[in-house]
Amino acid sequence: MDTIRLAQLLFPDVTETPEQVEARYPARELPEGAKVTRMAPSPTGFMHLGNLFGAVVDERLAHQSGGIFYLRIEDTDKKREVEGGVELILDTFRKFGLPFDEGATVDGDNGAYGPYRQSRRASIYHVFVKQLVERGYAYPCFCTEEELAEMRAQQEANKENFGYYGKYAKYRDCPLEEIESRIANGESYVIRFRSPGSIENKVRHTDLVKGNLELTENDQDIVLLKSDGIPTYHFAHVVDDHLMHTTHVVRGEEWLATLPVHLQLFDVMGWKRPKYVHTAQLMKMDGGSKRKLSKRKDPELALSYYYQQGIPVPAVMEYLMTLLNSNFEEWRRANPDASINDFPFSPKKMSVSGSLFDMEKLRDVSKNVISRMTADEVYDLVSAWSADNDPEFHALFVRSPETTRAFLSIGRGGKKPRKDVAFWSEMKAYMDFLFPELFRPDYSGMPESTADDAKAILTEYQEIYDPADEMSVWFDKIKALADRHGFAPETKLYKKNPEAYKGPVGDVSMVLRVAVCGRTNAPDLYSVMQLMDRGEILRRLSAAAQA
RNA sequence: GGCCCGUUGGUCAAAGGGUUAAGACACCGCCCUUUCACGGCGGUAAUACGAGUUCGAAUCUCGUACGGGUCACCA
Numbered sequence: 275m276d277t278i279r280l281a282q283l284l285f286p287d288v289t290e291t292p293e294q295v296e297a298r299y300p301a302r303e304l305p306e307g308a309k310v311t312r313m314a315p316s317p318t319g320f321m322h323l324g325n326l327f328g329a330v331v332d333e334r335l336a337h338q339s340g341g342i343f344y345l346r347i348e349d350t351d352k353k354r355e356v357e358g359g360v361e362l363i364l365d366t367f368r369k370f371g372l373p374f375d376e377g378a379t380v381d382g383d384n385g386a387y388g389p390y391r392q393s394r395r396a397s398i399y400h401v402f403v404k405q406l407v408e409r410g411y412a413y414p415c416f417c418t419e420e421e422l423a424e425m426r427a428q429q430e431a432n433k434e435n436f437g438y439y440g441k442y443a444k445y446r447d448c449p450l451e452e453i454e455s456r457i458a459n460g461e462s463y464v465i466r467f468r469s470p471g472s473i474e475n476k477v478r479h480t481d482l483v484k485g486n487l488e489l490t491e492n493d494q495d496i497v498l499l500k501s502d503g504i505p506t507y508h509f510a511h512v513v514d515d516h517l518m519h520t521t522h523v524v525r526g527e528e529w530l531a532t533l534p535v536h537l538q539l540f541d542v543m544g545w546k547r548p549k550y551v552h553t554a555q556l557m558k559m560d561g562g563s564k565r566k567l568s569k570r571k572d573p574e575l576a577l578s579y580y581y582q583q584g585i586p587v588p589a590v591m592e593y594l595m596t597l598l599n600s601n602f603e604e605w606r607r608a609n610p611d612a613s614i615n616d617f618p619f620s621p622k623k624m625s626v627s628g629s630l631f632d633m634e635k636l637r638d639v640s641k642n643v644i645s646r647m648t649a650d651e652v653y654d655l656v657s658a659w660s661a662d663n664d665p666e667f668h669a670l671f672v673r674s675p676e677t678t679r680a681f682l683s684i685g686r687g688g689k690k691p692r693k694d695v696a697f698w699s700e701m702k703a704y705m706d707f708l709f710p711e712l713f714r715p716d717y718s719g720m721p722e723s724t725a726d727d728a729k730a731i732l733t734e735y736q737e738i739y740d741p742a743d744e745m746s747v748w749f750d751k752i753k754a755l756a757d758r759h760g761f762a763p764e765t766k767l768y769k770k771n772p773e774a775y776k777g778p779v780g781d782v783s784m785v786l787r788v789a790v791c792g793r794t795n796a797p798d799l800y801s802v803m804q805l806m807d808r809g810e811i812l813r814r815l816s817a818a819a820q821a
Numbered sequence: 822g823g824c825c826c827g828u829u830g831g832u833c834a835a836a837g838g839g840u841u842a843a844g845a846c847a848c849c850g851c852c853c854u855u856u857c858a859c860g861g862c863g864g865u866a867a868u869a870c871g872a873g874u875u876c877g878a879a880u881c882u883c884g885u886a887c888g889g890g891u892c893a894c895c896a
Contacts, residue, residue, distance in 0.1 A: 316896055351895055419894085426892095435823055436892050464894050473824085490824055500894040507896050531825060531891035554827085555889075596845085600834050603845060625834080627827050628889070635833065635846050645859085690859045719856090752855075765855070783855040795857035 280450055281407040283457065284414060284465070288397070288404045295401050299387055299517040308341035310521045312377070313367070314511075316348045317359025321366040321577040323590075323631070324526070324556050330594050331524045331553060333372045334619040341521070345377030346514060347391040350504045360391075366577050370587055387518045392510050399505045402513055402543070403465055403498055411470075411542055412498055414463040415445040416456050435473070438466065439493045446495060465499035467509075469538065477534055482522070482551040482621045484530070492534040508532065512539040515548055524551040527628075551621050556597070557628040575631070584659045584698025588614070589640035596639065599623045610646060641693040649682040659698040667702045670709045677805050681705055684797040692797065707791045708802075710810060715792030717821050721784050723777035727759045728785050732819035734758075735786060739815070741808050745800050756782040789818030 302310060311332035315325055336343035345363070349355050361380050367373075376385025383390050406412035415438075417425075422438070429436050446468060456463070471491035479487045498509045505513070515523060530552050540547045558575070580590060591614055595602045598619070605617050644652065653675070660668035671678055685692035695704050706712035720728055738751050753763035756779040762768035768778035787799050790811055796802060803811060 314896090318896090348896065354895065415894095417894095422893085430822080433822060462894095484826070487825085494892085497894050502894080504894090506894070511896095525896095526890090527826065528890055529896090533825090552826090557889080597833070600845090603833095607845095629834085630832060632832055632846070638846055641858095685858075688859095692858050694858055749855075756855090778855075780855040787856055791856090793857095797857080799856075 275410070275447075275450060277408050277410050280413070280453065281404045283450075283454060284407055285400055285404040288400050290397075290401050292401055292405050295398055296517070299519070302342065302519050304342070305340045307339055308521075309335045309339045310342045310344075310519055311336045311524060312344045312346050312515070312518070312520055313372075313374070314346045314348050314514075315363055316351065316354055317356060317363060318354050319356030319359045319362055321362060323575045323577065323580070323594075326366075326370060326372075326577060326590070327556055327594055327597070328524050328526065328553055329367070329372055330591065330598060331551060331619075331621065331624075332522075334615075335522055335524065335551070335621065336375075337615070338619060342375045343373075344385060344387070344518070345374045345390060346518070347378045347393075348507065348510065349391055349393045350500075350507065350510055352393075352502075352504075369581070370577075370591065392514065393504065395510075395514070396503055396505075398517070399499065399509060399513055400503070403505075403509070406467070406498070406542070407465070411468050412465050413445060413448070413468060414453055414457075415466045415495075415497075416448075416461050416463045417444060437494045439469065439495060443495045462501045464497045464501050466495040467498050467539070469493050469495050470542070471534070471538055477537055479533065479537060479550070481530075482549055483554070483624045484527070484552055484626055487530075487533075489530075489534050492538050494535065496535055508535050508539065512536055512543065512545070516540070516543070516545045520548050522551055523548045524553065526555055527552045528555065551624075554625050555628040557630050581659075582663055582699075584656075584663065584701070585636070586640055586643055586655065586698065589636065589643040589696075592643055593636045593639045595619075596635070597625075597629050600625070637696040640696040644695055645686070645691040645693045649679050649686055652682050652686075653679050656698050656701050660701075663699070664702065670711060671701075677708070678705075680805050681708060681797075681802070684801045694797075707793070707796070708806065713792055713814075715789070715814070715818065715821075717788055717792075717818060719784070719788050719794035721777060721781040723761075723781045724785050727761075727776070729819050731755060731759060731782055731785050732789055732815050736812055736815045736819075739808075739811065741804065741811075748800050748803075752783055752786070753779055785818075786815070789815050 304310070313325075313329045313332055315321075333343050335341070345367075347360055347363075349359075360378060364378075364380060374384075376387065376390075377383070378388075378390040389395055403412055417438075421444075425438075425442055426436055429442070443466075445466070469492055471493045473490050473493050475491040476488050477491050479489060481487055496508055497506050499505055511523075514520075533550065533552075537547060592602075592606070595614060595617065599617070601623060602617060609616070647655075657668065657672055660671055695701055702712070706714075724731065734755060735752075738755070743751065757763045759782070760776045761782050762771075762775040762778050765778045765780060768775050783799060784794065787796060788794060790799070790803060790806070792814075
C-alpha cells in the first residue's frame with residue numbers, strides 16, 4: 275500500500291508539515307515545577323457542579339505551582355452545541371472566582387497557544403492525521419451506521435468484544451484502488467486509527483489519584499476524524515494537550531476506560547504523555563443506590579440553580595474543597611480568615627472513590643461561611659442576589675439600608691456568631707417581620723403559662739414601652755412586669771422554686787416576642803425592637819392583645 | 822457480557838502491619854441562654870463476606886458479593 279499516495283488523496287490541501295505546526299507552539303517558559311492545566315468543557319449550555327469540581331482541581335494545581343490554567347472549548351460535536359454556551363462557561367467561572375490565564379473568550383482568544391476552540395483547529399489536526407496516514411497508522415473507513423450496528427449485534431450474539439478491531443476492522447486493509455473509487459463516488463468516510471495494540475497486553479500507568487494501574491492495551495481502531503473532518507475527543511485531546519503543553523490532565527474517572535487509547539496515541543505520535551488526574555465522580559443518591567451526577571437527571575445540580583437558590587459562591591467552593599481534600603476542614607478551623615487559596619491542596623489526598631453530594635453538609639458549610647462575613651458583605655450579596663431572583667424582597671431589603679445593615683449585625687462577629695441563614699433565599703423568611711408588608715404573625719407560640727395573662731401583659735407593656743430605654747432599663751421593665759403577674763423575674767429563682775411562680779421571666783418576654791416578631795424564634799428582641807418603628811410595635815402589641 | 826475502578830458508622834472521611842478504629846455533618850440527651858441561633862459536654866453508630874500471609878491485618882494477597890464507570894462519527 276502506498277500510504278504517501280493515500281495521504282495525498284485524503285488530504286490534498288494539507289501543505290504544512292507537523293514540524294511547522296510544532297514550531298508555532300514552543301515550550302512554555304515557566305518556573306520549575308509549574309503545572310499547566312486546562313478546563314475543557316463542551317458548550318452545551320449547561321454548567322454542572324461536577325464541572326466545577328474538576329475545575330477547582332485544575333485551577334489549584336496550576337496556580338499553586340505558578341503555572342497556567344487555561345480554557346479550551348471542546349466544540350467538536352455540533353449536535354450538542356448551544357448558542358451562548360461559551361458565554362455561559364465564561365460567566366460561570368467568573369462568578370465562581372476561577373480565573374483563566376489564557377484561552378477562549380466570548381468571541382476570540384486570549385493567549386499564544388490558540389486557537390482555543392477545537393472547531394477552529396481543523397487544519398492543525400489534519401496535518402497530524404495526514405502524517406499518521408503516511409506512516410500507516412490511519413486509514414479511511416466507509417462503514418455506514420447500519421453496518422456498524424449490524425456488526426455490534428453479531429458481536430453480542432457471538433459474545434465477543436464489541437467494537438472495530440481485528441477481523442471486524444473491515445477497511446483496515448482496503449486496497450488503494452477501492453478507496454479511490456469510493457471517494458470518487460462521493461461516499462462518506464471517517465479516518466480511523468490503525469491500533470498496534472492487543473488485548474493480550476497490559477499497559478502500566480500511574481495516575482495521580484488512582485495510583486498504579488494495569489490496564490488492558492487498546493486494540494480498537496477508534497475514529498480519529500469524523501466524516502465532517504472534525505476530530506473525536508480522543509484525537510483532539512492528544513494533539514491539543516501536546517501542542518498547548520498541558521502538564522496535568524484533570525478529568526473524571528469515566529475517562530479511565532479510554533485512557534489506553536490516549537496513551538497509545540501519545541506513544542505513536544512520539545509525544546510525551548501528560549500526567550493524569552482521574553478524579554472520582556461526584557455521586558448522588560437515587561432511590562436506594564448511588565449514581566454518577568447526571569446533567570439530564572439532576573437539574574438541581576446545575577450551577578444556575580445554585581445561583582437561584584442563593585447558595586453563596588464561597589460556600590460552594592468551601593464545600594467542594596472539603597470533598598476534594600478531607601483535611602481542608604481542619605485547616606479551615608485553624609485558619610478561619612485565610613483565603614481558600616492559601617490552603618495547600620494536594621491531588622494525593624483526593625478520594626479514590628466517588629463521594630455522595632450532601633446538601634446538609636453544604637448547608638452547614640454555608641452557615642459557617644456566612645457567619646464569618648461582615649454585615650456589609652452580607653448586605654451587598656443579598657442585595658445582588660435578591661435583585662436578580664426576588665425583586666419584591668429586594669425592594670424591601672434595600673428600602674432602608676441602615677436598618678437592614680443594623681439588623682444583619684445582630685449577633686454577628688465575636689466568638690459565637692449566630693448562624694441562622696445558610697442560603698440567601700432563606701434571608702426573606704429570617705427577617706420578614708421587619709417589614710409590615712410581609713408581617714404574618716403566628717400567635718400559636720405563646721407560652722401556655724401565660725394563657726391567663728398574655729392580654730394584660732401586652733396591654734400593660736404598651737404603656738411602659740419606651741424606645742429610648744437602655745437595654746438594662748428595657749429588661750428591668752419586663753422583669754417588673756413579670757413580677758406583677760406572678761412570674762419569676764430571674765430564671766434562677768424560678769428553677770430554685772418552680773411552684774412559687776407561674777413561670778420564668780422568659781415566658782413573659784416570649785409573649786412580647788411573639789407579638790412583635792410574630793414567631794418564637796428571632797434574634798435578640800431588644801436589638802430588633804430598637805430597629806423598628808415605635809408606632810408599628812405598639813400596633814403589633816395591640817393586635818396581639820386582641821387576638 | 823468484556824474491560825476497568827471502588828467498598829471504614831446514615832453521609833464525608835482519618836489511620837500507609839501493632840490505636841480503646843480520629844474528626845466533621847446529621848440524629849439524640851444534658852448544660853448555657855429572657856426565645857431562637859451560637860457555644861460547651863456527652864451519646865447512638867463502621868472496617869461488605871470468606872480464605873491466606875504474619876507473632877500481629879481496616880491496612881498485603883486471592884476469591885465472592887455488592888456498587889460505580891465504560892464499551893458512539895458524545896465529550
